[in-house]
């Protein structure tokens with residue numbers, strides 16, 4: 001979509017720019033189709049427990065994948081452990097974020113696109129998207145980095161929120177600054193494990209920095225996530241809540257999600273979630289995108305850490321955070337079976353940082369990441385972009401499945 005690089009407020013036909021937000025960009029949770037799921041779950045056990053059910057499951061994933069990420073290899077379901085044909089079919093398969101009614105939709109009036117012709121140039125001095133990206137880096141415009149990805153779409157800069165080109169940019173779809181929005185390009189499989197339920201395994205060799213998929217699901221407010229849903233999933237003994245790292249929003253992949261909802265925890269993770277801003281003017285409503293942290297071999301399990309920061313992994317070469325760990329008594333907080341030599345033995349520990357009292361909720365990581373919280377009026381990311389310079393630098397993106405209080 002071609003737009004002026006400043007902000008548009010209305011079109012000549014009187015339609016506001018926000019009316020033009022494509023359905024691929026904004027999915028409202030109240031429009032979530034549930035018919036197919038209800039139908040399938042009402043089928044007799046003879047079908048639901050048969051291998052036909054697995055084929056239906058794989059076709060539903062294939063159909064959704066074809067719509068959202070054309071060209072992505074099919075996802076195969078493999079179970080050599082028992083006779084369960086598929087994971088519990090309790091969710092609608094989707095690669096999108098479905099906005100709860102309490103979460104404001106993307107605001108195109110505030111979103112700014114670049115004017116670049118063809119592919120954005122990582123040395124450009126005029127590309128608005130590059131400027132917004134650089135303003136997140138420590139030296140602002142002086143930073144020597146270009147975009148976060150190399151020319152093959154491999155993530156090169158792990159330190160900051162990624163700002164991709166968006167629907168209002170003039171650059172082409174194959175611009176190197178459009179990786180997450182193009183979808184998965186590599187093969188992943190859903191595989192039953194012995195002790196951790198279902199998990200995700202690499203279907204091919206992958207190099208470090210390969211994009212795998214976004215953590216899709218319901219985009220809800222922290223208040224909803226923390227109150228009702230936390231309690232509910234604690235009862236189930238499984239949770240799919242993922243905190244947008246102190247940004248006041250949470251992604252819940254229980255009822256809607258894609259293959260990433262099956263990623264298990266490891267104390268020595270080979271993947272990590274990065275915050276990526278695409279069609280939002282504020283970095284608070286980013287998407288969580290999964291990338292490989294290191295080269296991964298075919299058939300290796302893909303996993304990330306449900307807690308801790310990237311610095312914990314990179315600096316300490318261990319997910320054990322610098323601080324004390326208290327084991328929580330919650331039902332979801334079962335024993336960790338990741339098998340890593342540095343395994344701390346528990347899934348959702350309460351981490352007490354060295355400089356914290358045990359009563360200090362939220363963690364210092366959230367404080368560091370959430371520059372916007374200390375920057376009244378600085379919520380907007382678009383426009384001059386310079387505002388982002390005040391937002392504070394991420395010292396390492398933090399994972400936070402929402403059990404880490």
Ligand SMILES: C[S@@+](CC[C@H](N)C(=O)[O-])C[C@H]1O[C@@H](n2cnc3c(N)ncnc32)[C@H](O)[C@@H]1O
Nearest residue numbers: 196197198238239261262263264265336337338
């Ligand atoms: C986001 S789900 C992951 C997918 C899950 N395995 C399934 O079958 O749906 C999180 C749940 O998976 C299980 N899990 C994940 N990592 C684990 C680990 N390292 N050890 C034991 N259980 C694990 C726990 O039940 C946890 O609440």
